[in-house]
Amino acid sequence: MYTSKISGLGHYVPENIVTNNDLSKMMDTNDEWIQERTGIKERRHIKKGDGNSTSVMGVKAAKIALERAELTTDDIDLIVFATLSPDMYFPGGGVQVQEMMGMRTIPALDIRNQCSGFVYAISVADQFIKTGMYKNVLVIGSENHSGGLDMTTRGRGVSVIFGDGAGAAVVTRSEEEGRGILSTHLHSEGAHAKELSLEGPNTSHWVPEIIAENPTENIPYYPYMNGQFVFKNAVVRFSEVINEGLQANNLSAVDINMLIPHQANLRISQFVQRQFKLSDDQVFNNIQKYGNTTAASIPIALSEAWEQGKIKEGDVVVLAAFGSGFTWGSAIIKW
Numbered sequence: 001m002y003t004s005k006i007s008g009l010g011h012y013v014p015e016n017i018v019t020n021n022d023l024s025k026m027m028d029t030n031d032e033w034i035q036e037r038t039g040i041k042e043r044r045h046i047k048k049g050d051g052n053s054t055s056v057m058g059v060k061a062a063k064i065a066l067e068r069a070e071l072t073t074d075d076i077d078l079i080v081f082a083t084l085s086p087d088m089y090f091p092g093g094g095v096q097v098q099e100m101m102g103m104r105t106i107p108a109l110d111i112r113n114q115c116s117g118f119v120y121a122i123s124v125a126d127q128f129i130k131t132g133m134y135k136n137v138l139v140i141g142s143e144n145h146s147g148g149l150d151m152t153t154r155g156r157g158v159s160v161i162f163g164d165g166a167g168a169a170v171v172t173r174s175e176e177e178g179r180g181i182l183s184t185h186l187h188s189e190g191a192h193a194k195e196l197s198l199e200g201p202n203t204s205h206w207v208p209e210i211i212a213e214n215p216t217e218n219i220p221y222y223p224y225m226n227g228q229f230v231f232k233n234a235v236v237r238f239s240e241v242i243n244e245g246l247q248a249n250n251l252s253a254v255d256i257n258m259l260i261p262h263q264a265n266l267r268i269s270q271f272v273q274r275q276f277k278l279s280d281d282q283v284f285n286n287i288q289k290y291g292n293t294t295a296a297s298i299p300i301a302l303s304e305a306w307e308q309g310k311i312k313e314g315d316v317v318v319l320a321a322f323g324s325g326f327t328w329g330s331a332i333i334k335w
């Protein structure tokens with residue numbers, strides 16, 4: 001019986017720091033509002049000409065994860081790439097990573113589950129390993145949000161929250177029972193697909209049509225978010241799916257050594273922390289520095305927590321995410 005474990009972690013964020021004050025020069029917003037509602041102080045944005053893109057950042061994070069796993073590209077059997085902001089409409093970023101890293105003609109699978117993308121991707125990797133099909137899976141979450149945000153007052157409810165970056169994990173076969181990825185739990189509720197979405201261009205509203213309409217108000221190619229509705233659903237689903245994971249493994253909140261929530265909003269993380277009565281050192285947050293990086297947020301946070309020595313052998317680590325779709329999920333890991 002195979003199990004899977006995370007054998008290496010890495011992350012990369014662009015150098016360009018964009019503070020709340022920087023944003024207030026582009027739109028009607030301010031540091032106080034952003035910090036009070038979201039906890040975010042600054043985020044990273046790709047700068048034109050810095051060479052970064054979703055796949056390039058993914059490669060940078062992946063190289064670090066591989067090195068820490070003490071593996072080479074030849075050891076990887078599958079790439080699972082999660083993003084909502086691929087470099088191209090198609091193909092997805094997985095094949096770009098495969099090419100840029102000079103990998104064999106291994107399969108590359110793209111995951112489109114937005115903020116839950118990394119948890120979905122880890123679950124996919126875990127299943128391929130547990131069935132014995134693959135030994136090492138490279139999982140990447142990467143986002144280039146800044147290239148697609150409405151950086152005017154019209155878009156401030158969305159654009160102040162999101163940032164760019166990438167995180168990666170190598171998931172490796174193990175035969176140690178009761179260790180590694182113990183279980184993953186995934187959900188979706190398409191009834192709310194439009195509450196956090198980017199509708200166009202899409203196959204029923206294609207580019208020439210949008211150009212012909214010349215829209216000025218309801219611009220369909222900027223992301224839309226019904227913030228309060230998303231917030232209310234997020235706090236409920238985060239708690240449900242963490243409980244589901246704990247119960248499946250006969251664990252309770254006191255057993256959690258480290259909760260790494262998707263960095264959606266510091267207020268959401270704090271709400272979840274209170275619900276599970278967790279102390280500050282049981283929950284890792286870095287949204288203050290990076291904003292919400294969607295599929296990249298959990299692997300960036302996991303990688304930073306590990307670098308800072310906050311995750312140790314034998315720890316129970318819980319990953320939990322909620323986002324567009326709606327989709328949500330958790331992973332329970334015995335490190």
Ligand code: UT7
Pocket residue numbers: 028029030033034037038115156157158160161226227228229230231234263264265268292294322323324
């Ligand atoms: O990661 C995927 C999941 N995403 C989330 O979990 C995000 C969940 N939602 C949220 O985090 C919050 O809803 C937001 C941070 C997005 C917004 O906070 P809110 O407390 O729900 O604010 P709101 O949208 O109700 O807006 C309150 C006011 C409005 O003004 P009026 O109508 O009261 O005059 C907005 O126009 O704040 C205004 N506002 C802003 N003001 C300054 C909205 N955005 C901004 C801004 N700066 N950036």
